[in-house]
Amino acid sequence: MDATQNPLRRALFRFAETGAALSALYHRARLLGAEHLPEQGPVLLVGNHGLWGYETPAFFHLIHQATGRYPLGLAERGFFKIPLVRTVLPWLGGVEGTREKALASLRQGHLVVCYPGGAWETFKKPRHHYTLRWEGTLGFARLAAQARVPIVPFAGFGVDDTFLCPNDERWCVPLAPGEKYRVPLGIGLGPLPLPVKMTFVIGPALTPPPSDAPESRLKHFRDRIATTVRHLLVRACHA
Template sequence: MTNPFVDRAGRVQAVQKAIFTVADLIGPVVDLSRIYVDGLENLPRDGRFLLVGNHTTSGWAEIVLTPYFVHRELGVRVRGLATRQLADMRGIGRDVMEAAGAVVGDPETGAELMRQGETVLVFPGGGRDMLKFKGEEYQLLWQGRSGFARLAIAHDYPIVPVGLVGGDDVYHSLVERGGTWERMTRGLGERLHGVTGVGIPLMRGIGPTMVPRPQRMYLRFGSPIDTTRPARTPAAQWEATVKEQTQTALEEILDDLRTRRENDPFRNLNPLAWRRALRPALAG
């Protein structure tokens, strides 16, 4: 049966061609920006794997940079499992998202993509992971979600954890989760961002403004996690194990990137420190 979110309309294919033509041309510009990226050698060469990443308050860096560098390395289009709000979008915005690879992140769509052997990207925290409050930078707010592990296990897909540091420093939250402001704004927050039980973070960028803070982005692709279930291991137990392994690996990536960033003179995009920017170690 045809899946409308996998089989795209002709106009979406035209936008797709334009997007990836531009992506193939802007490599030198991206290199000049000194985005820190390592671990590309960990990506399975057949493109058949599930990327599991962390959302950040920037709302764009991990969504754009992860597919870009995978495409640049392997030549494949990453299919991002988006929120159901994608289905409600209309016009050019939806066309662009679908052309770039986004699909509604329900289990059947994800399963169909894996049956076709495509590269898939998921952020288990969803929108909740973007709504960071004071002190929650780079925390994985997954709320026990393990559907991604169940999907990968069912289709024998290795999981590649991918962490991004920098996106949670573009804006700083002024209020704590569970505080008076957050509790008072939960109803309004649900109407605005669609996440139940979460209020509206008060954020600031440079000074008291919403101008984003200049931050270098640090991206790492971890080692693949084998999801093949061992004999005599109960399915539910193995799902929990794979979920925990993935979360632990991703947390370690984020911790290490933050440590590396501490001594990077280019972390705030100071042009005078451009030539001294931290560089990834060459793969052995």
């Protein structure tokens, strides 16, 4: 990641780095299985997303600590409809979640983080905490197959417990004007999130099918990744 483009971008990046480090400290965040992350070369990390995506800075901070690499994150395309956010997010490692931009990032040799559950997992209701809803997507499997890069599965526990959110739809607001996703409002420890412990577990890399694999094989690979993430969640819960 290039944080030296201009003074404003550099200052914002350093501020975000400090905030991520403080978040990791506040939540006693740990990263297990870092030996599965390569020191160089492209790789696609795939796992579960936490409430509001709040855990992402701490997770990225731990990855950088372990590998010296700054990960890029595939972000919900709706965020890039918000004027200020679409300018700042790329400065902090956010990549618009299109196949073209994801492929470009991998071909440039980056470590790319993908959350197949997308906004559904980010804005889920309490009854859906730590559940994956990947049945309708093959995007990440196709991406890995087309880019010919391994998928490294991961899971984060504690990431859905940082705020208390009601199930009532009336306590939700739209992500942006005209957007279908609604963000649940929540409370923490006063102005802070709840000081829950976060544990991230990374598993061994899995090789995707070839780029010309039929859809049935891609679905099998997707389901294999999802099953692996669920197993890693159990491990993270008990770590």
